[in-house]
Amino acid sequence: MVRPLLLMIATLLSSIAGGMPLSCQRSAPEVQDGIYDYKNLLEKKPVIRVLLVKDAREARLAIDDCYQITDSLANSIDQGQGLQKSTISINEGSISVGSRHYNTSEIRITTLREGRIEFNNIRYRGEIRILQQPNNRFSVIEEVDLESFIAGVVGSEMPKAWNEEALRAQAIIARTYAMYKRRVKQDKVYHLDMLELAYRGMLNETVRINKIVQETKGIIMVYNWNIFPAYFHSTCGGHTENCNHVFGDDSIPPLRGVVCNYCNNSKYSLWSKDISKSDIEKKLREANIYVSNIHTINALDQGLGEHCSRIEIISADGTREMSANGFRLLIGPNYLYSTAFDSRSNGKSITFSGKGLGHGVGLCQYGAQNMAKNGFGYESILKHYYPKIELVRVY
Ligand SMILES: [Zn+2]
Structure with missing residues (x-):
């Protein structure tokens, strides 16, 4: 039609x-x-507005050409011909850039002509906003x-x-x-x-x-x-996954998962990883999830791409279920490569045998x-x- x-x-x-x-x-x-x-x-x-850092105490800034600084009401409050590498910090309610102090909640730095702003040693093309946060911290956003x-x-x-x-x-x-x-x-x-x-x-x-x-x-x-x-993700391991299964999003046709016969030369196509139970308990504790003496971890509810949507942790405290993708991110995506795994208890560690790298969607x-x-x-x-x-x- x-x-x-x-x-x-x-x-x-x-x-x-x-x-x-x-x-x-x-x-x-x-x-x-x-x-x-x-x-x-x-x-x-x-x-687009991109968050570059959040809750920072200190960062480095340099500007290679003429620039202008405006406050949160867009009033021009400073300008210069360029800025040597300077430290950004918050002091007594002011935003400090090197020896200059701006008594405002936010500054916006704009270069004139084609100047570039270097923030933490990386050059950016856009305008840089520095926003005060509580406890003498600040966040930095680029508008580009x-x-x-x-x-x-x-x-x-x-x-x-x-x-x-x-x-x-x-x-x-x-x-x-x-x-x-x-x-x-x-x-x-x-x-x-x-x-x-x-x-x-x-x-x-x-x-x-x-x-x-x-x-x-x-x-x-x-x-x-x-x-x-x-x-998108690095390696699916043979079949991509339904977004509803992984993120709970609406299952629209472009994100329902397809066969992939093209990623078997990825080094993450098949993998096996031993992760110590005490490391898993520590990572969970850092996220305020308390389990002790893990016995085993089971993958539940595998999807078309064999990525599980939930896992269960069986420990001395009983059985606890959680989102598989949430678990992967807590353990660290460089440790637990994907949620398409089988697992078995191996004494002090859990052996995860899996495929793919990333969420699979x-x-x-x-x-x-x-x-x-x-x-x-x-x-x-x-x-x-x-x-x-x-x-x-x-x-
Ligand atoms: Zn693939």
Whole structure:
């Protein structure tokens, strides 16, 4: 069935745009290489707010060109020709940057021309906001245009030398995820934190990565003309998982899980790991979960990709169930690689035998790289891992 054009545009606009100004384009989109081209849909290029640090006591700042500092009411309170490396801290209610003190709850640093702000030894393209927090702490948020952000994410989330079709797919996924978060958190102080998408400012940009991102500029995935959280992970181990099973999200077709025959050369395809029971008890204790003398841990409720949604811990205190993904994150994603495991008690440790790395939902990065090596383009890769999506250029 062909959906009415106006309905498609209206759905797309409310799905991506939040409160930003929109153009009134009403003509039919061009479809080129499988992409619906709505490049005049948004009047302004989207900006995203990224949390760089939270509750910091000290950080380093340098600026390589002319800059301006404004307060929370957008009044200009300082300017300079450049700033040598200086320490940021909070002193008696003021934000201190080196020997300068600003008696305000927030400062915003903007460079003029193409100057860059270096924060904790990493250069950033956007504007930097420093916000006071209780107990002489502060958080730092970058406001950056979305394409610069994506250029910073792609080389941080995927090896920079990987096949360009895999990198293009990664760019579109990161853009889709970021635009989804930008819409659902539009009223919040920030849209994304550093744990959701790896981002290191300009550190992992290269000429090749920037060109690949530029070639996909403005392209996002939509399902039923709605944007969705485009999850991805390193290695699925043979079948990706339903998002409802892992996160409890709505089980939409792009995130229900698919067969993946492409990631068996990942070193995380199959693994076995001994983790000491006392380490597990300690990690749980740090999250205020108290269990002693763990006897065994069982995977419960395995999904299509064999990722379990819950686990049970049998200990001297009885039996306790918890979310499997929550357990994996508490133990540490570099220790317990995924939730697709069987486990057995092995004296003082638990032996986890599993497959895959990551939560298992959405695109499998190793699978995408092997699909690309086998000649698949980014559109085919994305439509394999996210069935029933369309690709749309929105700016
Ligand atoms: Zn896979």
